[in-house]
Amino acid sequence: TDGHRYTVDLIAGDGIGAEVVPAATRVVDALAQRHDFQVVWRERDWGSAYFFEHGRMMPVDGTEQLADADAILLGAVGHPDLPDHETLWGLLIPIRREFLQYVNLRPVRVLPGVVSPLREVSDLDIVVVRENVEGEYSAIGGRAYRGSAEEFAVQEAVFTRTGISRVARYAAQLAASRGGSLTSATKSNGIIHSMPFWDEVVSSVVAEFEGVRLRSVLIDALAAALVLRPADFDVIVASNLFGDVLSDLTAALAGSIGIAPSANINPPRDYPSMFEPIHGSAPDIAGKGIANPVGQLWSASLMLDHLSEGAAAADLMSAVEDVMAAGTRTADLGGSARTEEFTDAVLRSISTQS
């Protein structure tokens, strides 16, 4: 092949991660052949099994091992016998933070053949741009007087001009490429220091973008409006916590958590970006071969876009849409296709693309 060669770290992780990640590598390899590029997969056996053996989710120098990759494709982490903060802070959060993946991109669409829990929703097409490395999810704070009546907890939120500006700029650029509608989630009526600061910085950054219309909407009203009038929204920029909540809400509107993808992006490309479905390790269905691979496949499509293989990324999504439109669906969407059958159908669709 004369095309590009990419090194991608593969962290299947726990539970259904081990079932949906192989679906993605099969499909990406097929696309690579047709689009004349090559992916060298570096498989990492990190996650809960690694924890039970070594007492940590990944090696001490885990992020150093990943640093020269072109991208990271992740399944999910989480095990019923481990506390969730252990799995999250032991692997996902260090990767997001050390690689300054300050944009968490979560696109949502209603794919063919999927029925939204809302009536008459088919034109839902939203991207939530969540701030991913600061804000409400900080380790600053503490607890005191444990167990006593005086016990208390303090949890500090951290908002910086740099942090707000860069995520706002990314969201404004994205909005400019999609028709110019940008909504900022705020709560400046109730949170009186950080949120007015968020509003000021977002609006000054967006002012640099001609043709982008900014609306700031209070998070509570925004949650209601997303349920009542989802078609009114396109790109939404939000802080770490607000973006987390909103993107699960919008993912639910799209019909199944098994579909929704996400990208943790370092826009300057100083470090690798990481692509993962938003669902977890789903221990209730793990090992049965019935997980929906679409969230993982769509995440792989976002990865191909990031690697500048846009044609392959688009072919991946059109194959998934073809298969869904033809009625092949996994159990979470009321179908009976197994993970492998669905993936085989996607591969067949790719092989017939012109």
Ligand code: NAI
């Ligand atoms: P979950 O997303 O794993 O599962 C929620 C429900 O959705 C379950 O009934 C599951 O069967 C179903 N589901 C999820 N993905 C599916 C798919 N692809 N196909 C079909 N059905 C699917 O969330 P839950 O149960 O809250 O968490 C399980 C574990 O995963 C926990 O340890 C949690 O900490 C972890 N987790 C990890 C995440 C990550 O790695 N980024 C994100 C969310 C949870």
Ligand code: MG
């Ligand atoms: Mg969430």
